[in-house]
Amino acid sequence: MANQLSLEVVTPHRTVLIEDVDSVTLPGIEGELGILPEHIPLLTILDTGIMSYTSNGNKQVIAVHWGYAQVEGNSVRVLAELAETAEEIDLQRAKEAEKKAKNMLVSGISSTTDLEDEQSRQKKYEGKLKRSIVRQTVAQFH
Amino acid sequence: MASLKDIRKRIDSVKRTQKTTSAMKMVSAAKLRRSEDNIRQATPYAKELKSVVSSLSTRFSGEEQDTGFGRLFRDTGGKRTGVILVTTDRGLCGGFNANLSKVLAQQLADEDIESAEFVILGRKGNDFFKKTSHKILANHTGTQPGEQLGLVREIVSDFTRRFEAGELDQVNLAYNHFFSVISQVPVIEQLLPIKPLETETVDEREIIFEPSPEDILETLLKKYVQNQVYVSWLDTIAGEHAARMTSMDAATKNAGEIIDKLQLHYNRTRQAAITSELIEIISGAESL
Incomplete structure (x- = not known):
């Protein structure tokens, strides 16, 4: 799975999501960030905003409220204070x-x-x- | 000697108590499962946060005493102490709260701290420390699960702000660590100044930071402290139910023993009464 990212979203309450995805867009504190496979290592603080990811051509969104994201190799780890999927809101x-x-x-x-x-x-x-x-x-x- | 009726009354009363204790045990067992689950859910977050913070802090030599995050590590050696004490609202869980409070009071006495400033979660800790010379800033009781994180955030950011401003020299966290159902141990941790984290290797890879690494570290360190308190609270809740389960189980067993003893006593007394009545009748018949 060299051309996929493994995305992980965790909050203090639970693990929201673990999935292999094609791309991720993060609400960074200094602007939106698009992450594709083979991204350079990155550590950023996230603002309150919309995080989206595509897997198999489907776009999904998650609302995140404060957190940070770590991109390392082909894994993206998002630790958010609160993360909600569309169905939960x-x-x-x-x-x-x-x-x-x-x-x-x-x-x-x-x-x-x-x-x-x-x-x-x-x-x-x-x-x-x-x-x-x-x-x-x-x-x-x- | 107690009459037969008195003994019967006591047996009934003990039986009723036993019903209560065994019901409480069952309720605690169910609640324990849920709160253990909460701990499990919270673990990944806590782990990740810790690993990021420790790998990030290796990038600094530890000499940035006056910068934003450096202040969080500053050890002044003074005695002005803040304490976050995590206890439960309800009793009937053995020495769960009392042990913790005693250990904490002893440690403060050992360090010659006469009036620490307390923020107490749960009613039981408040009951203990309101009689001492320590100052209780706030006592939060009856907190609903959904409100915990927000409350922790408030308490911690307040203490952090005062620590950074130099009003406090240290902030401690006291709670019961949940090892297993049969073992919960009182733990007193130093929250601030943050103890340098043990780190494996110095992280020198090229990483993009947004914003600067210093700012990220400062933010994450504060989150890290908050999370420690939150996790300790979850530990305490699970520990409370475990402790209550154990002590209620013991109580149910003890009640069973008492019932057996009383029942034996009752039978003997009854037999003795019958015998003495028989003797009376026989000797009455003989004398005719």
Whole structure:
């Protein structure tokens, strides 16, 4: 299997996927990364985003939320904080989460006057917003 | 001497207790299987994370004391201590929580640490340490499985931030390591400063890093510490059920022994009563 990649996706909760695939696209923190067999060794941190892979001409997507990927020889190992396949995502819930996060960001009544607290609060909801959008994109792929 | 009725009452009461303990044993056995499964699921992640962190850290000489990740290794030798103590919410599991708390208290006393700052998971640890001179920052009880990872992240990032800012000199993690169903051992680990990981070979291959290796290492080290706490929690949960299963099994056996003894006692007493009644009747008939 020299022209295939062995892809492995693990989270603290479980092993999500072990499969031989033709190519992988990763949401790297500095931009999207396409990985094909015989890639040079690589270690990168992943952002919240959509990871996709093709096996036998079928494209599959997984939502990953923070993690890192290690490419070594023909193996790709993704360690994500959270990884969900399209079937696992509750679209309704993601939509609601998006609405809620947007509300908090737009109308956000700030509970604190401390600038640092406010910034971390904003960051939290921005993260939530991003996660919900990624989830929806992945869910629609299904 | 107890009357026949009293003995019968006691037998019934012990039987009821036995029913409870054997039911608890069965429940724990089922829960144990599930929590062992959780540990198994979490192992690949923990392993991979550790191997990446250790191979990555060989790329540095260990002299970057003031850079981002170097601070996580900095040993100041001071006594301001933070402790993350992982215990359970419920009792009836033998010396599971008490042993851990005692070992921890002893170690802190040995190191002359009088007021460590505690974050305690589970009610039992709180019960023990609230009577001591240590300061309890927070006690988390009744945490649902889905909330664990988020909670751990919060606790650890708080401690890490304070450690980096120089407010704490060390952070320890205390939990029961789950070796097997019959063996859980109290473990106290130093979380921060991070102990240098034992490494096999220096990794000098050409690798692309995105972002820089320093940034990756810093992020991964923090993840690594978080994961240690998370895994220790899973260990504790499995250990709790194992300990409860063992102690409830022992309790069921003991109850059985007591029932046997009481039953024998009951039969003897009953026989004695019949005999004495017979003697009374016979001697009454003879005197006529």
